[in-house]
Amino acid sequence: MTIKLAFVASRGQLANGAREELTRRYGAVPEAEADVIVALGGDGFMLATLHRTQHLPAPVYGMNRGTVGFLMNAYDADGLVERLGLAQEEVINPLAMRATRADGRVIAGLAINEVSLLRAGPQAAKLKITVDGKLRMEELVCDGALIATPAGSTAYNYSAHGPILPIGSDVLALTAIAPFRPRRWRGALLPKTASVRFDVLEPEKRPVMADADNRSVRNVTSVEVRSEPEVSHRILFDPGHGLEERLIREQFV
Incomplete structure (x- = not known):
């Protein structure tokens, strides 16, 4: 069986060199015709590729030609078709942000x-x-706050001392960033179906910006966040190196 591949790469020399080599060895088709889209770069490029190709049916298989590469597989130009045939699929639903x-x-x-x-x-x-229309905290004084998916729980959320969430746990992490009041508040675990609203108090005196992955909105007065089940991102991982394994492994380093 012939598998049609599309190769996309970040701007780095290492990633572009890998794309040239893989294209030469395996051939390439446009993304819209591909059975699998192979992304070459780091986690940031992987996120951008998933967003950009979410309307396409092909899953994305990443190979690390960047830095951390949590969402990526190890790079190896040999045996790519065989690796793809054995790859395991993870399906991720993103968060929907509505910032005013x-x-x-x-x-x-x-x-x-x-x-x-x-x-x-x-x-x-x-x-x-406010969570699901019910006021949960009247005033959080902080450098910021975030809502993280299980897939994103080892990224900014983990750096802010939020919990690592297993894939398939159907929960979201609400984590404060450098909280001052309440001083000991460590955040909350919420159902995946929860709708969370942040209202910015004193927005002129204390301006706030909102980020959805790499999309920034300045001078927000309120932000609503919920899971978006209508959008699914399909990611392929080598056997034994899927997101669930990576999330567990990350807690022991």
Whole structure:
């Protein structure tokens, strides 16, 4: 059986060299005609590729030609077709962000890893948090807060001391970034179906920006976040190196 491959690469010399070599060895077709899209780069490029190709039926198989490569497989130009035949598939639903700016504009975005709110000035942000229409925190004084998916829980969320979430756990992590009040609040675990709203208190004095993966919105007054089950990202991993294994392994290093 012939498998049709499309190769995409980040701007780095290492990634582009790998694309040239793989194309020469295995041939290449346009993304829309591919059975598998092979992404060459780091995690940031993998996220960008997943977003850009989410309308296509082909899954994405990443090979690390970047730095960390948590979402990537090890690079090896040999035996690629055989590896793809044995690869295991993970399906990820992104987060949907709806951010309202001070000028009234509403900006929508999707995030595979997390939606984060960050202070955009010298003073700490003040946030009000509502979950499924119920007020849960009247005032969180912090550098920011984020909602992370299981796939993104080892990224910014983990750096902010949030929990690592197993794939398939159907929960989201709500994590504070450098919280000042309440000082000992460590965040919360929420059902995947939860709808979370952040209202920015004193937005002129304490401006806040919102990020959905790599999409930034400045001067937000409120941000609503929920899981988007209508969008599915298909990612391929080598056997024994899927997201579940990586999430477990990350907790023992």
